[in-house]
Amino acid sequence: xxxxxxxxxxxxxxxxxxxxxxxxxxxxxxxxxxxxxxxxxxxxxxxxxxxxxxxxxxxxxxxxxxxxxxxxxxxxxxxxxxxxxxxxxxxxxxxxxxxxxxxxxxxxxxxxxxxxxxxxxxxxxxxxxxxxxxxxxxxxxxxxxxxxxxxxxxxxxxxxxxxxxxxxxxxxxxxxxxxxxxxxxxxxxxxxxxxxxxxxxxxxxxxxxxxxxxxxxxxxxxxxxxxxxxxxxxxxxxxxxxxxxxxxxxxxxxxxxxxxxxxxxxxxxxxxxxxxxxxxxxxxxxxxxxxxxxxxxxxxxx
Numbered sequence: 283x284x285x286x287x288x289x290x291x292x293x294x295x296x297x298x299x300x301x302x303x304x305x306x307x308x309x310x311x312x313x314x315x316x317x318x319x320x321x322x323x324x325x326x327x328x329x330x331x332x333x334x335x336x337x338x339x340x341x342x343x344x345x346x347x348x349x350x351x352x353x354x355x356x357x358x359x360x361x362x363x364x365x366x367x368x369x370x371x372x373x374x375x376x377x378x379x380x381x382x383x384x385x386x387x388x389x390x391x392x393x394x395x396x397x398x399x400x401x402x403x404x405x406x407x408x409x410x411x412x413x414x415x416x417x418x419x420x421x422x423x424x425x426x427x428x429x430x431x432x433x434x435x436x437x438x439x440x441x442x443x444x445x446x447x448x449x450x451x452x453x454x455x456x457x458x459x460x461x462x463x464x465x466x467x468x469x470x471x472x473x474x475x476x477x478x479x480x481x482x483x484x485x486x487x488x489x490x491x492x493x494x495x496x497x498x499x500x501x502x503x504x505x506x507x508x509x510x511x512x513x514x515x516x517x518x519x520x521x522x523x524x525x526x527x528x529x530x531x532x533x534x535x536x537x538x539x540x541x542x543x544x545x546x547x548x549x550x551x552x553x554x555x556x557x558x559x560x561x562x563x564x565x566x567x568x569x570x571x572x573x574x575x576x577x578x579x580x581x582x583x584x
Contacts, residue, residue: 314362314412321351322359323408329365330504333497336367363406364415364436366461381467387457387483393423396548399483400428400448400455402441403496404463405503407432407523409513416523417441419448420496422459425536426544427499427527428452432520438465445474459483461493502530 314322328340335343337357344351393399399422407414415436419429429448433440458480460466466484475482485493507526513519535541 318359319408319411319413321349321356322363322406322413324349325356325359325365326363326406326408326504327509329360330501334367363413364404364463365406366463381464381469382472383462383467384472384482384484386459386485387481388459391457396421396424396426397453397455398423399457399459401459401493401496402444402466403461403493403500404436404441404465405500407508407513407519409515409519414516414519415440417444417465418496418499418527419444420499421452421455421544421548422495424544424547425495425499425538426531426548430523430527432516432523434516436465438468438470441465441471442474445471449478454478454480457481457483459485459493461485499530503527 324344325340328335328343332339332343337353337360340356340360341351341353344356388399391399400419401422402417402419404415404417407416412434414432414434417431417433417440418427420427428451429444431440431444431447458475460483462484465471472482503523503526507522511518511522513522530544532543532545535543536547539547
């Protein structure tokens with residue numbers, strides 16, 4: 283935004299035009315403290331187990347564990363993590379005030395075939411010293427993960443990349459369901475769906491059951507993969523999450539499908555884009571089997 287080599291405008295002039303203080307050009311961005319990162323790890327665990335807990339209840343939970351922390355700090359960290367409490371109350375989900383919110387279209391709708399309904403959601407992924415965000419596109423009927431992307435910000439771009447990849451590989455659904463998060467209500471995201479002729483559906487505020495299958499996916503992913511290993515960085519997270527999503531799609535039998543895997547039910551066993559070069563595993567790999575490997579753009583665009 284500021285061009286330090288500009289020939290005619292000085293740094294001071296550029297800062298005045300942008301309404302920035304000159305000191306902000308030289309300030310180094312500080313990450314969260316070790317204490318805050320530890321709190322965020324525990325908040326993630328509590329929220330995954332009790333997604334109906336708000337900041338007040340999480341503070342009570344902390345105090346029962348002997349941790350003294352204020353509600354405002356917990357609320358700030360939850361907002362940073364992108365966590366939204368799922369219970370029926372005003373403003374439990376925070377769409378952008380200028381974005382259109384679409385009605386929920388799946389009430390009393392029987393979804394029994396692939397590509398009838400897709401859904402998407404974003405979750406927080408903790409690292410050893412930091413965190414990332416994961417977005418997943420899932421086929422509602424078969425529970426097959428069609429695409430996934432990791433990002434270090436909550437901008438809409440990584441959601442668009444996941445959507446584009448899913449539609450390029452699997453066509454388009456009739457209905458696309460999300461929550462009311464600002465990434466999904468953005469004009470870039472909704473216009474991409476409308477251009478493809480997809481009907482847009484959005485959960486009611488605080489309605490966790492409106493997108494229950496992907497909420498269940500997050501719980502399984504975290505308890506069976508993310509919490510079992512110390513994710514050192516984004517490359518390691520890519521490998522661990524990619525292995526688990528491939529396991530979910532092609533190996534793990536689902537009781538809802540009489541023991542069939544999502545790939546088998548979907549009828550097109552193309553691997554999810556995060557895992558194109560992975561080797562099939564007979565069972566889910568344990569933590570010690572994961573090794574940090576070099577990053578490959580063809581495996582995951584983060």
